[in-house]
Amino acid sequence: MITETIARKASLAIDRRLRAAKFVRSALNHVFPDHWSFMLGEIALYSFMVLVVTGTYLALFFHASSEKVIYHGMYAPLDGQKVSVAYRSVLNICFNVPAGLLVRQMHHWAALIFLWAILAHMARIFLTAAYRKPRELNWLIGLTLLVLALVNGFFGYSMLDDLLSGTGLRIGYAILLSIPIAGPWLTFLFMGGTIPNPATLPRMFALHIFLVPALIAGLLGLHLFMIWRQLHTNYPGPKRTNTTIVGSRLWPSYTAKSLGLLLLVFGVIAALGGLFQIDPVWTYGPYDPASIMAGAQPDWYLGWVEGAIRLFPGINLRLGHWLVPELFFPAVLMPSLLFLALYSWPFVEKLFSLDKGDQNVLRMPYDQPVLTAGGVGLFTFLLVLLAAGGDDFLALAVDGSVIRIRTILRILVLVGPPCTAALAYVTCKGLKRRHAARARLRDDSSLSSEASPNVTTEPAVTDNMGQPLVLPLTEPSGLPGGD
């Protein structure tokens, strides 16, 4: 009882200073859809929280300096070796800071899960056409968040100054350098000169722990604000129209479930960080200009770029006495075109659609065979590229030569996407037909029987305060979803 009194007093005190009651009431009554696929974005949000917390802890111990020192520390195999201050501080985190290795591994795993969740979330948005009006802006913000996450992931594993990160940085340098006209200046201003360069590491550190996360946090806030303003979409179903939203209210069951998911995401990341080794930099050794690691590979979310680099033929394009390096096409042009297509897609689609109104009911993937086919084709393309990113391992696994594997993959990357797209198209068409037939059957049977008795038990339509609407809801002319 006493807690209730305190809570009431506190909330009154807050309301008298901020006029919060109306907002709190509508917030607690906010309706969220129940479908599991709406949780993917939440997983991304929660893993970002883990990244911020673990990253802050790591930043307290990491020293972003490539100054060389002789290592004398807990890890005996590297004793007496020339390493950078940055690499030494990472070894210190791994071996001396209590729970340091756990936090570092959780940070890396959280980054992988963050990217995975963003991509899965994006695939859901794309395949159900949730990016349509009024949500185009949020699609753009989401894509920007993906770009920022990719870039920050690269910075993160590139600033440890171990042999693997040095290799990644070399390739990053070469990619930046390959940009026509502006490349050399851009590279020198960003990295401070050729690599290795003492200016590079502190810059990546500042970007990785401050600028990019601040951008991500800001855009994430905007992303969530827009969802809150516009309300979620709904999958097609009973009572789900363009002018209603169906789901659970924020308080209390959705809060409990969402907090439960948050803790589970944290827990899974903790389990991965504690039990599964990731990026063991002490086994790679320090960065050394003359050494190279065989089998060096980026984190999975950049594997497709690596694969494209490997598959693209050595084309020496000369324009007069200027050169467009072979790296430019797979590593700059291809990703730029891909993102350009993704950024512009909602607006391109709008050119072809007749319905210009708000779209609050999702399309099922089988209801839009062309789009689904496109998505499946793109996914296949990226998957083949990802496989190509590890073609040396593939070759080892099947005991063939890298050259043969590469030829097969070059054919696959061109032939595979159209094939899977066609397959997806045919499947969608079939599913669409079957669903239409089933719907017809349902209509016939409902005509013959009486109106189902449980209609009365279905919840009434309410306003955004949870109050029942007095007037029956009238259907507007613009019907949702399918064509």
Place this chain on the structure above:
Amino acid sequence: MNEEEDQESRPKSGIGEALQLGRSFLDLGWSVVELLSKAAARLLPQKHELLHHPKSGRDEDREMEGAAQMSRRERIGTLLVFGFFSIAMLGGVGFLFAYWSGTSNTQWLGGSLALFLCGTGITLVLWAHWLMTHKQAVEARHTVASTQLAEKAAAKAFCDGVHDVRRRRLLAWMGVSGAGLFGMMVLSLLRGLGISPDKTLYSRIWKSGQRLVTLDGKPLSLESLVPGSMATVFPEDQIGDERAQTVLIRVKENLLQLPAERATWAPSGYVAYSRVCTHAGCPVGEYEAEQSVLLCPCHQSTFDVLRAAAPTGGPAARPLPQLPLYAAADGTLRAGGGFTAPPGPGFWGIS
């Protein structure tokens, strides 16, 4: 119980305090077990409730049944929630023990932390599922746009403000010139971020007459290598430099197929190329003597050592820059000039 295992499996620190701590954890564990068993006895569904048939005739029966079912649901839910919460608490205690016992074992820390987080997470989900009523809400959704009236009023407020400003054209000019100047100031600051690429990037590194030395500073001579072997060398003044690294290979002289103008660059079958891949800048570290091929481990580009390091496979398009060599009178190997091209990955202005 986990605590017991904890206690047994961990090496005793020898400090009495730690032992005491362990014992109190053990006590706590026991009390949790006791509580659990008591709760189980009280909360487990009674036999007659489970056997009760849900479909009997009259309305009152049904109502009674509903009440019984609710309470059964509540009991099962409470039991589940309590069970998982206990597991979570075990995890939390385990984490504290693993941390403060001083061994800082990553597996123990991560495992117990995961147990705590997943345990509490599942507890909350179960609570929502078993102990909260789930009502589906259907709510009206209003168009996102404001009313036309509000839109017009906002536009008018803005335009009224604009009309109140006198000498707008002057303001616009001042704004444009100020912003332009400020932009130039900011861009000037960016110039300080790095050196100009002109000198460094186009540098051919080697100077004529420089000796080829290894990473330890040892100069190489005509007797240093046998045919089919290789060494990594640097100019005397740039030992260990990334861009200066050069691969020196001795091949059988009669196999060499260098272009005519480079015929004199390979004394006694010694050829030297930049060790930085022209594709993405990795060190071209692997030499396959049978095929006389240099292989880059990053993207598997191959370069033919006998034919001026021309690319023969993989994504690289340009040959590795060659270093002209000559043998001095004392037999040491020396550079006859710079690389044939700036070393490293290609860029717009490379010749």
